[in-house]
Amino acid sequence: MxxxxxxxxxxxxxxxxxxxxxxxxxxxxxxxxxxxxxxxxxxxxxxxxxxxxxxxxxxxxxxxxxxxxxxxxxxxxxxxxxxxxxxxxxxxxxxxxxxxxxxxxxxxxxxxxxxxxxxxxxxxxxxxxxxxxxxxxxxxxxxIEPLAVGYEAIAKARIQMDDAALIIGAGPIGLTLATWLKHFGVTHIAISERNEKRLALASQMGANICINANKTDNPVEEFTRQTGRAPSIIFEAVGIPGIIQSCINMAEVGTRIVAVGACQTADTFYPVSCSVKKIELIFPFSYSLADYETIITLINQGRIDxxxxxxxxxxxxxxxxxxxxxxxxxxxxxxxxxxxx
Ligand SMILES: [Zn+2]
Ligand SMILES: [Zn+2]
Structure with missing residues (x-):
């Protein structure tokens, strides 16, 4: 073959x-x-x-x-x-x-x-x-596999309808996160991204705030300016060294930060900065057969695409x-x- x-x-x-x-x-x-x-x-x-x-x-x-x-x-x-x-x-x-x-x-x-x-x-x-x-x-x-990665991250993040979510990175995983957040009824769904084609697709996939990362280096500030509140949850969907610390630096007290990007090389961040800001870091991984079955059903019913x-x-x-x-x-x-x- x-x-x-x-x-x-x-x-x-x-x-x-x-x-x-x-x-x-x-x-x-x-x-x-x-x-x-x-x-x-x-x-x-x-x-x-x-x-x-x-x-x-x-x-x-x-x-x-x-x-x-x-x-x-x-x-x-x-x-x-x-x-x-x-x-x-x-x-x-x-x-x-x-x-x-x-x-x-x-x-x-x-x-x-x-x-x-x-x-x-x-x-x-x-x-x-x-x-x-x-x-x-x-x-x-x-x-279905990238959708399942997003679905598992949403579950591990314990998403509630009154969460306000910021996604860093509109690659395929960032975009599936937007799809799920919309599916689960979250009101404020923001994506920050440098690539304009990806950013343009973000609104189609469920984001209602699209932040051009070429124009700001602090998407949390831009999110707060547009919605009047800071995000309660930040999804890191980039996976490069330094991104977790930059999310910690931007985040308000009490934010959940979900590292979906799964960086595969050594990365550093200051644990104490999480302690001081009462930040919860979440590292989701993998998915189940049941996740796949749910997603197949939702696609089959035309409820996500x-x-x-x-x-x-x-x-x-x-x-x-x-x-x-x-x-x-x-x-x-x-x-x-x-x-x-
Ligand atoms: Zn994959
Ligand atoms: Zn076995």
């Missing part, structure tokens, strides 16, 4: 022919129909943990093309949206039905051991995959160039790969 392969820090990805991963008895093989290029892939590709030979890709959907000998819930031809994990099915956690806490859980697309979906075929655990209704197309389904996030659809051959371009995004929002284009 065709796949896009990481070669090492500072090197461009390459397109290669390689063998498909072997199918375990409790796994299904998925023909990938759409896969998102994620900011986490870009960040990860700049770290020492990233190993040559890795095939990225964890935001995807497709069609079942083969099933393991013990698989009971799936048939060839089923439409599927998998979580990017595979559990062993045998450990204490798996036997207790807690398969995402499996002691041997494999995470797709972050090591050479488990091929991600920048490829034509992947294998996933049968219990880590969800049936995709006919009404939800593969492109929207590939956006990630389609405006999709700015480009590229072939596997086009991935190496666009992956580099995304390090300094211009008109890109969510770039999807169609491995059969």
């Amino acid at each position: 065709k796949a896009v392969v990481f070669q090492g820090v500072g090197q461009t990805l390459t397109v290669e022919e390689r063998a498909e991963d072997e199918l375990a008895t409790n796994q299904i093989k998925v023909q990938v129909k759409a896969c998102g290029i994620c900011g986490s892939d870009l960040h990860f590709s700049e770290t020492k943990s990233a190993k040559p030979g890795t095939v990225f890709g964890h935001e995807f959907a497709g069609v079942v093309s083969a099933v393991g000998s013990e698989v009971s819930r799936w048939q060839v031809g089923d439409r599927v949206v998998p979580l990017p994990h595979s559990s062993c099915g045998k450990c204490t956690m798996c036997l207790a039905g807690e398969n995402l806490r499996c002691e041997n859980l494999q995470n797709m697309g972050f090591s050479p051991a488990y091929t991600g979906a920048y490829s034509q075929f992947v294998v996933v655990g049968e219990n880590e995959a969800i049936h995709l209704p006919d009404n939800v197309d593969f492109n929207r389904a590939a956006a 990630p389609e405006p996030l999709i700015s480009h659809i590229v072939s596997l051959d086009e991935v190496p160039d666009i992956f580099e371009a995304l390090r300094n995004p211009k008109d890109h929002i969510k770039v999807l790969i169609d491995p059969w284009k």
Whole structure:
């Protein structure tokens, strides 16, 4: 099959022919129909943990093309949206039905051991995959993972309708946060962003205050000027060193700061500045099968729609160039790969 392969820090990805991963008895093989290029892939590709030979890709959907000998819930031809994990099915956690806490859980697309979906075929655990209704197309389904990241962050942040929210960064995750805040009835939803194309999309995705970060270095001040109150919650959706401290510096006393950006290198901040300002720092991570099921239902009912996030659809051959371009995004929002284009 065709796949896009990481070669090492500072090197461009390459397109290669390689063998498909072997199918375990409790796994299904998925023909990938759409896969998102994620900011986490870009960040990860700049770290020492990233190993040559890795095939990225964890935001995807497709069609079942083969099933393991013990698989009971799936048939060839089923439409599927998998979580990017595979559990062993045998450990204490798996036997207790807690398969995402499996002691041997494999995470797709972050090591050479488990091929991600920048490829034509992947294998996933049968219990880590969800049936995709006919009404939800593969492109929207590939956006379920970033929506789930936002959904989990909203849950961990304990959002109430009377919260006032400021999102730093209108990348795909910042934009999904705006979608969820609107969905849950929050009145003031602000996004601060430098990229004008992303800022323009923010209002379509749910933000009602769009702050051009080229014009102010203190979006909390601008938020307060426009609404008469400071944000009660700040979502950091940028993930670069220094951003957490800058949120702490801007925040009013008692603010919750949610680090959704998941910076993958060392970062520093002054814990005492959180203590003094009674700031609660929250680090959300991951999502559940139930989150995916909820999001599929909401998309299927037309109550949320990630389609405006999709700015480009590229072939596997086009991935190496666009992956580099995304390090300094211009008109890109969510770039999807169609491995059969
Ligand atoms: Zn992702
Ligand atoms: Zn297990």
